[in-house]
Amino acid sequence: MSTFWTDTVTRLTPYVPGEQRSGENIIKLNTNENPYPPTPAVMQAVSALSGDQLRRYPDPESVELRKALAAYHGLDVNQVFVGNGSDEILALAFLAYFTNNKALQFPDISYSFYPVYCDLYGIEARTIALEADYTLELDRFEANAGGIVFPNPNAPTAIDVTLSAIRALLERHTQQVMLVDEAYADFGAHSAIELIGEFPNLLVSHTFSKGRSLAGLRLGVAFGHPQLIEGLQRVKNSFNSYPVDAFAQVAGIASVQDEAYYRSTVDTIIQTRNQTVTELQQRGFEVLPSTANFVFARVPQTAGAQSATALFNTLSDAGVLVRHWQKPRLDQWLRISIGTPDDMRSLMHCLDA
Ligand SMILES: Cc1ncc(COP(=O)(O)O)c(C=O)c1O
Numbered sequence: 488m489s490t491f492w493t494d495t496v497t498r499l500t501p502y503v504p505g506e507q508r509s510g511e512n513i514i515k516l517n518t519n520e521n522p523y524p525p526t527p528a529v530m531q532a533v534s535a536l537s538g539d540q541l542r543r544y545p546d547p548e549s550v551e552l553r554k555a556l557a558a559y560h561g562l563d564v565n566q567v568f569v570g571n572g573s574d575e576i577l578a579l580a581f582l583a584y585f586t587n588n589k590a591l592q593f594p595d596i597s598y599s600f601y602p603v604y605c606d607l608y609g610i611e612a613r614t615i616a617l618e619a620d621y622t623l624e625l626d627r628f629e630a631n632a633g634g635i636v637f638p639n640p641n642a643p644t645a646i647d648v649t650l651s652a653i654r655a656l657l658e659r660h661t662q663q664v665m666l667v668d669e670a671y672a673d674f675g676a677h678s679a680i681e682l683i684g685e686f687p688n689l690l691v692s693h694t695f696s697k698g699r700s701l702a703g704l705r706l707g708v709a710f711g712h713p714q715l716i717e718g719l720q721r722v723k724n725s726f727n728s729y730p731v732d733a734f735a736q737v738a739g740i741a742s743v744q745d746e747a748y749y750r751s752t753v754d755t756i757i758q759t760r761n762q763t764v765t766e767l768q769q770r771g772f773e774v775l776p777s778t779a780n781f782v783f784a785r786v787p788q789t790a791g792a793q794s795a796t797a798l799f800n801t802l803s804d805a806g807v808l809v810r811h812w813q814k815p816r817l818d819q820w821l822r823i824s825i826g827t828p829d830d831m832r833s834l835m836h837c838l839d840a
Contacts, residue, residue, distance in 0.1 A: 495607070502603045505810055514833045516824040517808040519642075519671070519781045521700035521756070523827075525738070526748040529701070532741035533734050545733040548720075552731070555740045556708055560680055565713040568720065569739070571730040573670055573694040573707030576719070577636075578604055579726070580690060580709065583718040584664040585610050589633030594623050596816060598642050598668065617644070617816075621775055621783075625652045630659035638668040640676045643810065643822040645777035647676035657686045664715065666690045673698025673753050674760070675778035680710050687712040697780055698753050699742045706735045756780050760825045766835055767823075781824045788819070795819045798838075805837050 488497065505518035524530075553567040560567075570576045581604040585591045593601045595614035605612040615627045621644045628635050635656070640647035657665060667679045669691055679691050690711040696702035709719060723730060731739075742749070764774045764782060771787030786795045793801060799811035799821060810822040823834070 495609075499606055500603065502600050506808060508808060510806070512806045514807045514826065514830050516781075516826050516830065516834065517810045517822075518702075519697060519779070519824045520702050521697060521752065521780065522825070522830060523700055523752045523755070525700040526742060526745040528741040528745045528748070529738045532737040536733055536737060540733050543733075544729055545731065545736055547724075547728045549731045549736050549739075552736045552739045552743075555743045559743050560710065562680075562683075562710065563713070565716060566683060566710055568709040568711075568716045568723075569731050570707045570709070570719075570723070571735075572696065572705040573668070573692045574600060575705075575730060576692045576707040576709045577601075577666075577668065579719050579722045580664075580666055580692070581605070581608055581610065583722045584666075584690075584715075585634040585636075587634075587663075589663065591634045591636065592628050592632065593636045594641060596621070596641070596644060598638050598670075601636055617641075621816075622646055623648055625656045628656060628660065630656070631662040634663045634666070635660060636666040636668060638670060639679070640671050640674075640778045642671065642779070643781070643812075643817070643820075644775050644783050645671070645779040645781055646775055647778040650677040650679060650682070653679050654682060657682065657689060661686075661688060664688050664690055666692065668692050670694045671697055671779035671781075673749075674757055674780050683711050687714065690715050695739060695742060699749060700752065701738065701742060704735050704738055706731065706739050756825050759828055759831060762828070763823070763825060763831050763834075766831070770835075770838055781822055783820055783822050785820050795821055802834075802837055805840075807834055807837050809834075 549569045552569055553564045557564045557567050570579060586608050590611040590613040591605060592613045592615055594617055596617050602612050618624055623637060623641055625648055665688060669678055672678050683689050690709055693708040695704060695706035760777060767774050767784050771789060773785040775783045786798050795811055795818060799809060802809055
């Protein structure tokens, strides 16, 4: 605490990212990173950048990258916005649409950055409780009362909502923005991008961090009506005109253009996930239905079994990193990212031991 801090900074409770421990024998299943490298085309594109390209500022509007993304999703370039990770997309979107003196609604168990941005911007947060089975019932959102944001699939539960439920909510909720955070939609959930032509208040965010193996690059995308996109551009250009650097722009294009590589790594992760669910269930874990690159698993409740906290610590001491929260309804659960089949075998060996 410093006397030089403003009141806002003094009262913040910043987001705490998962541990980035590295080392030879670390099995890192705690930050939902992709266990496979990006397509070799990304490495080629990055190495091919010239000193001259780095000497200059990058294209502030990332036009070529946005064109590649627009072509991939069958959209116009003015329906696409890119930022420095989808966290930055969220940060800009909250400022652009939700600082309007109305409470922002999001699930009570959800991405823990949402309340942090609310705090930062002084947005009132209104949480919507998940059901007893951890599903999100979109009918519980109050239409037009304020903005709405939720991840699909949700984090850390990994459970998705259907496109028809999203459409039904959008048909009622027309006066405020609804942001669907699809950070994990590469792994099976139905994307709401196909609805943006119909609903001018729908913004969908994506990331290159998960399905495209580029968490280290920091690249996120927003899709929406051109006027929503213009709102993001106005905030971006009032904060940092060049958030997406030259590396990210060429790497992003190379990634989007290698569909075969993307599909094959995503499909492998989905297969490994399904195998992991079976193996955890065989060991007495309850596992929520996942359409993400992670699973949310309740540690066995049998007599003599370790608590989730103890198991988290045991695994961490053995170099297997997973995520655990000491919070109501979450404290008996572990969030486990899907790694390679070898990573998951190491996890199972550790659990058996
Ligand atoms: C639900 C959700 N949204 C957004 C993000 C941000 O991802 P990034 O900033 O890497 O694009 C994450 C990161 O884990 C996430 O879990």
